[in-house]
Amino acid sequence: MRFAHLSDTHLGYRQYNLDKREDDFYKAFHKCIDKIIDEKCDFVIHSGDLFDEPRPHIRALVEVRKAIDKLHDSGIEFITVAGNHDILMRKGSLIPHALYKRIKVLTPKNPVKVIGDVFIGGLPYHSKIHINALKDSLKLLSKKSQEYGKRILVMHQGIDKYFGLEYELKFGDVPKGFDYYAFGHIHKRIEDEFEGGKIVYPGSTEIWRVDELVDFEKNRKGFVLVDTDDFSIKRVDIDIRPFIKLEVESTFDLNEIKHRIAGKKKPILYVTVKTDDQRYQTIYRELNRELSNKVLYIDIKKKNISKEETRFTEAVDLRDLINEMMEGYKGEEKDFAYSLFKTLSSGDIEAAFTLTEDFYRVWDSNAQDIKNRGKAEAPSKIKEVFQSSLEAYR
Ligand SMILES: [Mn+2]
Numbered sequence: 001m002r003f004a005h006l007s008d009t010h011l012g013y014r015q016y017n018l019d020k021r022e023d024d025f026y027k028a029f030h031k032c033i034d035k036i037i038d039e040k041c042d043f044v045i046h047s048g049d050l051f052d053e054p055r056p057h058i059r060a061l062v063e064v065r066k067a068i069d070k071l072h073d074s075g076i077e078f079i080t081v082a083g084n085h086d087i088l089m090r091k092g093s094l095i096p097h098a099l100y101k102r103i104k105v106l107t108p109k110n111p112v113k114v115i116g117d118v119f120i121g122g123l124p125y126h127s128k129i130h131i132n133a134l135k136d137s138l139k140l141l142s143k144k145s146q147e148y149g150k151r152i153l154v155m156h157q158g159i160d161k162y163f164g165l166e167y168e169l170k171f172g173d174v175p176k177g178f179d180y181y182a183f184g185h186i187h188k189r190i191e192d193e194f195e196g197g198k199i200v201y202p203g204s205t206e207i208w209r210v211d212e213l214v215d216f217e218k219n220r221k222g223f224v225l226v227d228t229d230d231f232s233i234k235r236v237d238i239d240i241r242p243f244i245k246l247e248v249e250s251t252f253d254l255n256e257i258k259h260r261i262a263g264k265k266k267p268i269l270y271v272t273v274k275t276d277d278q279r280y281q282t283i284y285r286e287l288n289r290e291l292s293n294k295v296l297y298i299d300i301k302k303k304n305i306s307k308e309e310t311r312f313t314e315a316v317d318l319r320d321l322i323n324e325m326m327e328g329y330k331g332e333e334k335d336f337a338y339s340l341f342k343t344l345s346s347g348d349i350e351a352a353f354t355l356t357e358d359f360y361r362v363w364d365s366n367a368q369d370i371k372n373r374g375k376a377e378a379p380s381k382i383k384e385v386f387q388s389s390l391e392a393y394r
Helices: 019-038 059-073 128-145 160-166 208-221 254-261 277-291 308-316 318-325 331-345 349-364 368-372 375-391
Strands: 002-006 043-046 077-080 104-105 112-115 118-122 149-158 181-182 190-194 198-203 220-226 233-240 244-250 268-274 297-303
Touching: 002 019, 019 220, 019 233, 059 077, 059 149, 077 118, 118 128, 128 297, 160 190, 160 277, 208 244, 244 254, 268 277, 277 297, 318 331, 331 349
Parallel strands: 002 043, 043 077, 077 104, 118 149, 149 181, 181 198, 244 268, 268 297
Antiparallel strands: 002 220, 112 118, 190 198, 220 233
């Protein structure tokens, strides 16, 4: 059998508040789906963040229905797990996938789908605070998978080996014994060997954030095809709108830039200008005037050339700073402060609320509402709330 593995399609995302950018994300998704149908795959695994928000635009919901119908007409099943963007962390809330009877969502209660001789086990995104629940579920899945010849594990998690400080799961906690690890969450394309199996992050299907550009230039965007005979993989690339980053000095060749951005599709252009303040204003106006009708979106920024400022940014590591300021606090508390800072600086208030609620409910046994009920009740209370915040994606 053959299957396609894609991830992080972020449907409904409206980058720079532009209609065309919202369209781009739908187009990339449909390009993948059409190629999957052409390749006559037996099934599709999507590793989460199908939608950009847990309450997506109607348009995003309709585009998913179109894709699912196309796949269904070709007899291709669609299997997925909920990513952090798909989940609204409220008790009893549903994920948008609940609208479609033809999407198979793997959940902690129903984590397994078997197709032919292939075991597919999957779990939704777990934040760092819920990581022990994830580890417990993984143990159960490993056990269940043992009676099958071919085993796939689907997860939407960042792993420290690939994700620096923002990871939830450590590489050592990835369970052994699977042939293929269909992972999502990291938007880069990653293929790695692990205990005789393969760990694959197909990455996002469009450029969701500008920091994906380095990987995009090297590895493009797309998905992977996998043969279950030997779990060999083949990358499939899709064409997306060009995303170009340039650095210019005080004097530059405008025609060369125009040549660089010319093409079938208007690109997204990021320009960094290395110059002093006075000259910057002139360059900013010139670039805007000359290029704005040739690009879909232009972002012009000044690069600080002052030595002092460079030294300052190099010297400050947020993690170190927090560790220093929070001396004497527990590791979890420092982690929480770090995550909260990151979430708030990205402007995601909803996520900051969730993070805070989760933290105080799960970790702080001295929280006021628990104190009021007396100590004896505290452990079960913690357990109950712990369960309820996972309820959202069961
Ligand atoms: Mn994502």
